[in-house]
Amino acid sequence: MAVTSLTALQVMRDAPVIPVIVLHDVRYAVPLARALVAGGIRMLEVTLRTPEALDCMRAIAVEVSEAVVGAGTVRSPADAEAAARAGARFAVSPGFTPALGRACRDQGLPLLPGTATGSEIMAAQEEGFSALKFFPAVQAGGAAMLKAWQGPFGDVVFCPTGGIGPGNAADFLALPNVACVGGSWLVPGDALAQGDWARITQLAREAVALRI
Structure with missing residues (x-):
């Protein structure tokens, strides 16, 4: 069992952005993590x-x-x-099932379950989850939907995660029911391929500066 004293809220409130990371080569993992930490981003979602x-x-x-380090795209108890x-x-999921919620609790993993509708929010709350991922954020109604909720x-x-970048992140972060956003823009594919860790550190610093 994973040993952690984290809560989902602590994960969400550590920085304005949780980077959504897709890695195809383990050689990049450590220098990438160090570059993000150097820029002030500690919560790292590595997607499965x-x-x-x-x-x-x-x-x-x-x-x-x-x-x-956290796991993203967690979809099953086996993933957890x-x-x-x-x-x-910690774990982040594109959706939610009670079985996944139980598995994450059993493993000591704070879970950010994915929701996109009112019914999904209510289902997650019935299982004790009130710190949620809104996904896919822009496609599911964006900041206007969050205001309505x-x-x-x-x-x-x-x-909120999905379709968010430096051009609209501040709009989401200004909402009182948004603790942070998720996004892949902190780890551009070309910067990762070139090992341009300085650029990634700078993007992380800019992300930290988005805090309202």
Whole structure:
């Protein structure tokens, strides 16, 4: 079982942006994590979208003590178990099921479950989750949808992810029910391929400066 004292809110409130990271080569994992940490971003969501993802999480967990590595695209209890074994300390999902929620609790992983409708928010709340991912944010109604949810779901905070970048992140972060946003723009594919860690550190610094 993963040992962690984190809560989902602590993950969400650590910085204005949680980077959504897709890694195909474990050699990039540690220098990337160090570059993001140098820019002030510690919560790192490594998505389970590649065969190398678990090895990348493991490398970051072992070698970059300042980073808090999490698993993204967690869709099943088996994903949660594998992520915890690899050293993940939180989990992010594109959706939610009660079985996934239970598995993450069993593994000691704070979970940001994905929601896109009022019914999905209510289902997550029934299982005790009130710090949620809003995904895909722009496609599911964007900032206007989050404003509409402030009334009926005033006790919920969100991490909107999907279609968010430096041009619209501040619009989401200005909302009282948004704790942070998720985005892939902190790790551009060309910067990663070229090992341009200085550029990634600068993007992280700019992201930290978005805090309202």
